[in-house]
Amino acid sequence: MTDSPLSPRPVVFSDDVLEHLPTHLRTNMCGELRPEHVGRTVSVCGWVSSRRVHSEHLAFVDLRDYTGLVQCVVDGAADLRSEYVVRVTGTVVAREEQWINPKLATGEVELADCTVEVLSVAEPPPFQLDERHETDETIRLRYRYLDLRRAQMQRNLRTRATINSAIRRAMESQGFLEVETPMLIASTPEGARDFVVPSRLKPGSFYALPQSPQLFKQLCMVGGIDRYFQIARCLRDEDLRADRQFEFMQLDAEMSFASQDDVLSAISTTVAAVVEAVTGETIGEIPRMTWMEAAERFGSDKPDVRFGLELIELTDVFTATEFNAFKAPCIKGIRVPGGAEFTRSRLDELTDRAKRWGAKGLVWMRVKPADAGSVELDSPVAKFLSDDEKAALVAATEAVDGDLLLLVADERPKVRHVLGLLRLDIGRPPVNEGGLNFLWVVDFPLFESVDEATGRPVSAHHPFTMPHEDDFGLLDGSPEDLLGVRSQAYDLVLNGWELGSGSVRIHRADIQQRVFELLGISKEEAQLKFGFLLDAFRFGPPPHAGFAFGIDRLVALLVGEENIREVIAFPKTQSGADPLTQAPTDIDPAQLAELGLRLLPRAAD
RNA sequence: GGUCCCGUGGUGCAGUUUGGAGUGCACGCCGCCCUGUCAAGGCGGAGGUCGCGAGUUCAAAUCUCGUCGGGACCGCCA
Numbered sequence: 001m002t003d004s005p006l007s008p009r010p011v012v013f014s015d016d017v018l019e020h021l022p023t024h025l026r027t028n029m030c031g032e033l034r035p036e037h038v039g040r041t042v043s044v045c046g047w048v049s050s051r052r053v054h055s056e057h058l059a060f061v062d063l064r065d066y067t068g069l070v071q072c073v074v075d076g077a078a079d080l081r082s083e084y085v086v087r088v089t090g091t092v093v094a095r096e097e098q099w100i101n102p103k104l105a106t107g108e109v110e111l112a113d114c115t116v117e118v119l120s121v122a123e124p125p126p127f128q129l130d131e132r133h134e135t136d137e138t139i140r141l142r143y144r145y146l147d148l149r150r151a152q153m154q155r156n157l158r159t160r161a162t163i164n165s166a167i168r169r170a171m172e173s174q175g176f177l178e179v180e181t182p183m184l185i186a187s188t189p190e191g192a193r194d195f196v197v198p199s200r201l202k203p204g205s206f207y208a209l210p211q212s213p214q215l216f217k218q219l220c221m222v223g224g225i226d227r228y229f230q231i232a233r234c235l236r237d238e239d240l241r242a243d244r245q246f247e248f249m250q251l252d253a254e255m256s257f258a259s260q261d262d263v264l265s266a267i268s269t270t271v272a273a274v275v276e277a278v279t280g281e282t283i284g285e286i287p288r289m290t291w292m293e294a295a296e297r298f299g300s301d302k303p304d305v306r307f308g309l310e311l312i313e314l315t316d317v318f319t320a321t322e323f324n325a326f327k328a329p330c331i332k333g334i335r336v337p338g339g340a341e342f343t344r345s346r347l348d349e350l351t352d353r354a355k356r357w358g359a360k361g362l363v364w365m366r367v368k369p370a371d372a373g374s375v376e377l378d379s380p381v382a383k384f385l386s387d388d389e390k391a392a393l394v395a396a397t398e399a400v401d402g403d404l405l406l407l408v409a410d411e412r413p414k415v416r417h418v419l420g421l422l423r424l425d426i427g428r429p430p431v432n433e434g435g436l437n438f439l440w441v442v443d444f445p446l447f448e449s450v451d452e453a454t455g456r457p458v459s460a461h462h463p464f465t466m467p468h469e470d471d472f473g474l475l476d477g478s479p480e481d482l483l484g485v486r487s488q489a490y491d492l493v494l495n496g497w498e499l500g501s502g503s504v505r506i507h508r509a510d511i512q513q514r515v516f517e518l519l520g521i522s523k524e525e526a527q528l529k530f531g532f533l534l535d536a537f538r539f540g541p542p543p544h545a546g547f548a549f550g551i552d553r554l555v556a557l558l559v560g561e562e563n564i565r566e567v568i569a570f571p572k573t574q575s576g577a578d579p580l581t582q583a584p585t586d587i588d589p590a591q592l593a594e595l596g597l598r599l600l601p602r603a604a605d
Numbered sequence: 606g607g608u609c610c611c612g613u614g615g616u617g618c619a620g621u622u623u624g625g626a627g628u629g630c631a632c633g634c635c636g637c638c639c640u641g642u643c644a645a646g647g648c649g650g651a652g653g654u655c656g657c658g659a660g661u662u663c664a665a666a667u668c669u670c671g672u673c674g675g676g677a678c679c680g681c682c683a
Contacts, residue, residue, distance in 0.1 A: 050643080058640040071643065082633090101643055124634060126615060132644070133617050133632070138675055191683040211683090238682040356608060357679065421679085448683095462683045563676095574676065 013067055025087055025119075031068020033106045037092040044070060044111070045119070047149065048084045049129075051077050061116075063088055066154050069104060072111040083122035083129070083146075090114035137565070142579040144570055156567045159278055160555045164231055166277035167251050167551070170270040176229040176253060181216040183209055183233070189529050191462070192236035195246070203596025209235040212548060214462070215533050217254040218505060221544040222536045229253040231551065240574045242563045243497060243553055250500065254546035260488050260504055263545045264288075264440055267492065267502075271554075275436060278558045286492075288440040299332075299420020301441055304496025306434035309334050309427045311419050314407065317392045323384035325361060328409035332419055335397045336426060339404025340366040340378075353425060354408065359418040363407040367399045375401055428496065432560030439493045443468065446487035447518075450479045456520040457482045461489045463519055464512070464533075466504040466545075475514060482518065492549055494557050500549025507541040 013032060021029055026045045028037070033044075046065035053059040059077035062069045063086065072088045080086065090111035101107030125146050127135040140147040147153055168178070187194050187208035194208040210216075212234045220228040232252045240246065251270070255263055268286050275283050294303045297310045311332045318326040336342075342350075347364050354362035365379035376382075377390055385393075397405055406422060408415045446467050447457035457479070459465070467475060468486035475485060488504035506512045512534075516526050526534060552564040565571040572578050592598065 050645095052642045052645045053639090054642065054645080055639050058642090060642050060645085062643070069643095073641085096641090099641060099643090104643075107643085124615075128616060128633060130632090130644075135616065136612090136675075139616080189683095192681085214683095236682060239680085241682090242677070244682070353608090353678095425678095459683060465683095573674090575674085577674090579675095 029067040030063050030065045030070040031105055033070050033092055033109050033111075035094055035108050038094050038109060040092050041089065042092055042111070043087055043089040045087045046085070047122075048080055048082055048086060050082065051080055053077050061086075061088075061114075063111075064149070066158075068106060070106045070109075070111060071101075071104070072114045072116075074114045074116055077116075079118065080116065081122065081124070083125055084118055085120035085122065087117045087119055088114050089117075138573065138579050141565075141571070141573065144580050148569065153566075156555070156559050156561065157569060159559050160551075160567055162277055163274050163551065163555055163558065166274045167231065167270055170273035171229045171251075171253065174227070174266055174269060176227040176255075176266075177225055178230060179217075179220055179225060179228050180230060181210070181213040181232070185210050185216075188215065192238050195235045195237050198595040198597055200595055211236050212250060213252050215530070217252060217546060218464070218533060218541075218544065219536055221254055221256050222539065222541045224256075226256045227254070232548075240572065240576060242565075243556070245552065245564060245568065245571055246576060248564070249551040250548040251551060252546075252548040253502075254544055256542040256544045258504075258543070258545045260442070260490060260545060263502055263504075263547050264490065267547050267549070271438065271492070271549075274554065275558070279436075283436060283438060286438040286440055288442050290443040291441055291445065291486075292443065294441050295416050299416040299418075299423060300496075301444070301491065302493045302496055302498040303439065303441075304424065304428060305437050305439060306429055306495055307427045309336060309423045311416065311423070312397050314393065314396055317396055318389060318409075321385070321389060323381065325363065325381070325384075326407075326409045328411075328415075330412035330415045331407060331409040332415045333393075333397060333405050333407040334419055334423055334426075335399055336404040336406065338402050339406075339426075340368065340402045342366075342404055350406070350422065350425070354418050354422060357418045357421050358414055359408050360410060361408075362418075362422075363405075363409075365393075365405040365407070367394070367401055367403040367405065369401045375399065377405070424496065431495070431557065431562045434495065436557075437495050441491040441493055443486045444489040444491070445483060446471075446485040446489075446515075447482055450483065454520060455479065457518055459519055461487060461501070461503055463515055463521065463530075464503075464505045465489050466506050466511070467515070475518065488545070490547075492547075494554070497553050497557060498550075499553055500547060502545065502547030504543075504545040507537065507543050509537065512537070 013029070018029065018032055026043050028042045028044055030044050030046050033042070044063060044065070046063045049062040049064040049069055051059055051061045057075050059074050061072045061074055061077055061080060063072055072090060088111060091113050092109050093112045095101075095108055095110055126143055127139055127146070129146060129150050131150065131152060148157070172178070184197060184207040187196065187206065192211050194211065196206040196208050199205040199207060213230060213232050217228050217230075230252045232250050233247055234250050235247045237246065238244070253267070255266065271286070272283050275281060289303070291301055294301055296313070297303070298305070299311050311334055314331040314333050315329075318331050321327065351362040351364070363379065363381055365377040365382065367375050368378045370376040375394060377393070382390070393399075393405070399405060406419070408418050410418070445460050446465065448460035449458050450456065451458055466488045468488055471485045474481040489501065490503070491501045492499045506515065516523075521529070552567055555567040556562070556564045559567060561567055570578065570580065577583065
């Protein structure tokens, strides 16, 4: 792992590319001009970034294209305004020593004796395009084409393209074949909510937009593709978040005759190539952690391992407690170094959040110095705890003077969940700090829970996930045994973001049948839901395994953005709207009629 | 489905706690001056439905309720 701060390299313009950029209007790019160009007469095109008018006969105009800025010395600029599109023809001259601008890549030169042609005039932009001020995101999105002129958005989109390109090269060099799969498909049950598209030729029927190419890539394996990949658009109609859009891009991959290790190795190679392409740095082997360890130590299946505040097991400390709140199946805590300084209102706020996340309460204890170098616990509940319990608690947490202890007692999954969220709330560093901490989380459980009503286990990944071979025996056991069954499913995590997941697929009919039985899916139901896949599997499916990871998230983390909207050219707001196009919009009644659709009245209140 | 935060000239903020004249700051915009600036500088000017709607009050940017928009998060995302 690299410990350096995330530092995407500036976009590099190789001589190979620059050679192809001249057009009939320009000979050079603004950002490429250097002392080596001195003496040449050049034409550059771009937008007026700023102008400094000194008098009728002297003005400096900064001209901007995506490669950067160059200063043009012009004889008056009365007819130029911000964001005008101009072509400047002039002579590259070296700046005198005292006029060199070290903040500018082109700062050792400037364009002199300039002729300026206005190619387009522009109204003043609705917000300033410099990087000095934040602008309301709705306004940026409404005028996204202006926002994209900003250097940061240019960097983000160009880095994204670099990543896509690196992915393709890495996958192809490992023998993966790019195959495109359809966007209009049959709706398959389970998983996320589908986006649907009404059929005109068969009114009343619908296509679904793919949540992922999952079933198609497995069909590719049956089809002898051997190794498939696709940079695939996926669509899920679920609530949006900082790391979730309706539509997002995944590197989707599948391998024949492959084990979990084979997949992890191939994806690791590709991820390493991407990081190298963006940062120039080499990542070592990506460490692995079991799902159980992640849950117990970090309260999450996507642990952010950039910082401590790990969950400490305390159940044994309070097995014989008299304190009612601690008479629970599981007690865990986190130790916040220096947290004794937290104000009462901060602690109340943390308690409120813990409750909102589902805890019955949050026990806090300030660790204060006591006699003889020992410590005592300052807490509203200290009086309910025995001296032995307090001593054991201090020992287990290794608490020292000035620390804060936060404890939650409840069912084990609840304790993990609440403390895992508290840990992030208190300690999570900004996205661009702490380096790149990739992590494979392996040995996910096959079933995430048992439905209390039906007694049936609920699939944690999808029903084609291969159980761990060592746990086959448990498939015939009690509900408790079933929850202990591990699967050959794995996630790739980076700095607490789930980048993607994959699994070894079931290719044997007898195992598939057994898993369907356990999930309570009858043969008829399975045929109805996944019939085409099961049919295909009757004709010789190779053992196969695959993976998919979110490219938007990887790009965001590599450029140091907290939000994937910053690395998407035209994203949607949290409510799924596009301020630029106004989507979603009403449609013409004639279109509805053609599709055989009629709208229900909108809810009045 | 839920919790929390935000909405004030074109942009970003302060003002709201404790109601009293649309008050202030920075940037931008327009005009004039200025021959070495690079976040140019100086002088002057224009620009407001305080998101919207009710309510309380002598009086609301400020308090209450509702609503719309934006954001963060929980649920959801096999």
